[in-house]
């Protein structure tokens with residue numbers, strides 16, 4: 327339910343979250359020439375993330391990291407699963423995409439660092455994972471963190487995965503997409519996109535922000551099309567939200583080029599930290615509900 331009642335668990339975790347960790351993950355991921363869904367670099371970036379999350383989860387028998395093989399292209403998606411303690415059949419999903427693109431054409435050596443789009447979202451999620459493990463948090467529901475492949479070429483990785491969850495009747499109770507979290511182009515801090523998302527869950531997310539991040543300003547906007555992986559979950563019949571870095575038209579102007587670099591996001595991850603904190607609050611509040 328959308329009751330906010332985990333303050334004693336969430337607040338200490340929020341205090342542990344650091345922008346510097348998010349920045350390092352962005353740097354690491356944007357060091358690949360590109361993370362395009364068909365290149366060796368793209369395959370290697372996926373393997374890097376799997377290894378990174380596996381290392382971070384060491385010692386936790388309730389956490390598994392797997393790669394999802396897509397038929398038709400080589401770059402795999404990465405799925406981390408924290409199995410719930412006493413309500414594991416209900417699943418909370420945090421997502422972002424691990425692929426990148428240079429719209430001038432992406433071959434093996436084409437530069438597509440994708441620092442903001444979407445290393446920033448993966449990095450925000452990774453900091454959530456680090457603090458959950460550091461604090462020994464164990465959710466009652468299952469929490470999944472997913473790095474989708476092939477988002478830039480038609481939400482193809484998330485389409486496969488969302489449909490697979492639907493086919494298997496997985497009871498996903500909520501999905502949050504983190505795609506572009508680190509370029510502050512607008513006056514407000516977090517923009518909740520209202521198309522291809524669930525209105526009731528968006529209200530819950532807004533309440534989480536006012537409860538846990540009261541200094542942040544919330545904006546609302548629409549993409550006008552299926553602009554990221556949240557739309558794959560919505561079309562599979564699940565409730566999703568898409569908190570985004572800026573208002574339409576004020577987002578990162580460098581995306582899909584060789585200039586989507588950490589430097590062009592200001593060489594810091596302060597904006598992404600807001601999204602990481604929001605995502606932690608979302609995952610813990612939803613993840614702490616019993617059967």
Ligand SMILES: N[C@H](Cc1ccc(I)cc1)C(=O)NO
Pocket residue numbers: 443444477478505506548549553554570573574575577581
């Ligand atoms: N189209 C999305 C980015 C995107 C999303 C919303 C808005 I408004 C502008 C741009 C993308 O490239 N995701 O990878």
Ligand SMILES: [Zn+2]
Pocket residue numbers: 423443444477505506554
């Ligand atoms: Zn993106």
Ligand SMILES: [Zn+2]
Pocket residue numbers: 443478581582
């Ligand atoms: Zn993109």
